[in-house]
Amino acid sequence: QQTLASDASKKRCYEFLNMTSRSFASVIKELDDELRDAVCLFYLVLRGLDTIEDDMTLDLDRKVELLRSFDQIIYKKGWTFNENGPNEKDRALLVHFDVIIDEFLRLKPEYQSVIANITKLMGNGMADYASGEHRENTSVATIKDFDLYCHYVAGLVGYGLSDLFAASGLESEEIAKDKALSNSMGLFLQKTNIIRDYREDLDDGRQFWPREIWGKYADKFSDFTKPENKLKAQYCLSNMVLNVLDDVPQVLTYLSKLRNQSVFNFCAIPQVMAISTLALVFNNLDIFHHNIKIRKGEAVKLILDSTDMDNVVSIFRHYVFEISRKNEATDPNFMEISMAIGRVSVSC
């Protein structure tokens, strides 16, 4: 039975959701009753973990301890955290994390264990990455490191969501079996964001682009901001977009397996935003100077249009065609990009 207190703490969780994720909160709220609270809590637990990983004011040992134990912390009634630096954007979430924990403990046990399992894998992955050889300049060396890092912070979210969808009975068990498909759902979003956020991350002293790619075009990651390196910057950018295009066929395959309308909308909307962002950043040197985002009007149109597979396929075709139009024959990646586009075109 829902007491007054639990109604109040559930309401507060949705207030934190609105505060931490602008437009995405409204997408989560559209999910069927059976999934809405579990996904909301999953999102907030992940935000809590992300806030700890992002906090540069925490000393390393303390950060690693919190990351590796977060899967137990979410079971500790009353736990809160106020060691975050004052400017941490999601500071409030951790200061009031006891409210999140109260609601987490009201979820069905199978939803709790999905969230705890992913939190454990992600927390340890983040801890390995934070304390590993990358520490000196938090850089990613090889494409393999890049895929592993994105697996930790985004691929695992795909694993968790697919497990929640299957556990709810709204989607088949099969959706959770094919881990490669769930992983690609996360990698496509995260890699597109990493390309889009080049300038913001550079200014924050962080770099996520793999040295195996950018090292072919410059000696220092920040060289791409210099006008004399314009052409190298463009080719490095197209090489990064080429790497992301590999995940498109798997994203479309995953979406085609979904049967519940609210789950489809929830999964399709971020993916169509990402393909639109990918087309926007392709051969667009503005990304080396400031953060660019798709126009609000275009985002709204994409949200309204991505309600069924046929529409989503035509949205992907539209933006993949836009990338092929912008693809320049003088670009050393021209052929590879044409072939990647060919692979996408046959998959949708």
Ligand SMILES: CC(C)(C)CN1C(=O)[C@@H](CC(=O)N[C@@H](CC(=O)O)C(=O)O)O[C@H](c2cccc3ccccc23)c2cc(Cl)ccc21
């Ligand atoms: C790192 C990330 C890509 C996993 C973050 N991530 C997402 O990007 C959100 C979208 C989002 O937060 N958008 C921001 C805008 C922005 O950040 O650019 C918004 O406010 O609109 O979507 C993903 C997300 C949604 C649906 C299916 C997914 C399958 C696998 C992996 C992630 C999936 C997400 C679902 C959950 Cl439960 C938790 C986090 C996320």
